[in-house]
Amino acid sequence: MPELPEVETVRRVLEERLKGSTITAYELGRPTFYRRPPKAALAGLVGSTVEGVRRRGKYLILLLSGGKSLTLHLGMSGRVCLGGGGAHLRFRLVLGDAVVCFHDARRFGRVGCKLPRLGCEPLEPEFNGPSLFRALRARRAPIKAALMDQGIVAGLGNIYATEALFAAGLRPGRAAGSLSGADCARLAGAIKKVLSSAVALGGSTLADEAYRDPLGRAGGFQERTCVYGRTRGRCGHALKATRRPIAGRTSLYCPVCQR
Ligand SMILES: [Zn+2]
Structure with missing residues (x-):
């Protein structure tokens, strides 16, 4: 997607x-x-x-x-x-x-659809640790589901939420409201970094979805993922999938690097 x-x-x-x-x-x-x-x-x-x-x-x-x-x-x-x-x-x-x-x-x-109510644009300066903390603190949903909720943060889906949580050292199944201010600052920074890097590479072209830009060019981020689509993380550890599905599917994480 x-x-x-x-x-x-x-x-x-x-x-x-x-x-x-x-x-x-x-x-x-x-x-x-x-x-x-x-x-x-x-x-x-x-x-x-x-x-x-x-x-x-x-x-x-x-x-x-x-x-x-x-x-x-x-x-x-x-x-x-x-x-x-x-x-x-x-x-x-x-x-x-x-x-x-x-x-x-x-x-x-x-x-021709109407825009729904959308959350922060993650690459804009208004999106930062404090704004993410405010958006998440009352939520019991798993952090990954909250990140994929377009009313909280606009534009994140499975790949980039998975990658940002790894980069921030946070497990996808943790309750969104359990994140500290420091966790949110780290996560907001990780989201910006992952998204900017993916934009610079023209997005991700996965084998099963075959996204292409309007000129038919494939993206390059799929070769740079740390967790998504891998069995061993970029960190060298064997990855695990969450026991319960989050937003409809199991989610990969590193049991050593993510807490
Ligand atoms: Zn690891």
């Missing part, structure tokens, strides 16, 4: 390629997404010019002329490609010579 670094990579390519282009047509795939793009979101799209592309959590927002915008979410398996071709087309935008295709095998992606 694309997380903040993958979505940010897509954003950068789209902004570079589409800024200043005018939408000349759009088309829905047959079938389109499970949740059909709302008519109101598509009205007035043709003739609008792309003024920029923003990201909020895992959402992409095309900023259009006339104060309009169009929101995209890649869902579980969505891919945005520049140029035609490819299977599972759910939505397409034509901007003169440029074509943006939104492919999605599992159809959980969305176009």
Whole structure:
């Protein structure tokens, strides 16, 4: 599932390629997404010019002329490609010579959706030890589930939450509210470091999900993980999986380095 670094990579390519282009047509795939793009979101799209592309959590927002915008979410398996071709087309935008295709095998992606209430942007300065401590202190959920809750921190999913918890030396199953101020400061720093490094590498392309940027380029972070997708941690210790699933799946951690 694309997380903040993958979505940010897509954003950068789209902004570079589409800024200043005018939408000349759009088309829905047959079938389109499970949740059909709302008519109101598509009205007035043709003739609008792309003024920029923003990201909020895992959402992409095309900023259009006339104060309009169009929101995209890649869902579980969505891919945005520049140029035609490819299977599972759910939505397409034509901007003169440029074509943006939104492919999605599992159809959980969305176009024209409203943004839900989202938590802090982890790469912004407002996200830090004290703000994370305030957000977590009353929560009994496992820390990993809290980090993946988009209303608390926007943009983290399984890979980067797993990696950040390892970097901070914290076990994924610990109650979020049990973290001290010092733990939260370490964790906020680890989240920023892991995400920045993944953005710099163009995100992660896992064997089973095959994320690619809009120009078809794979990410490089999957080769740098310390825990995710490994049996032995980067620290050299054998990894363990949590006994109970967290946010629907078991989570890897190092029983020696994470407390
Ligand atoms: Zn270890």
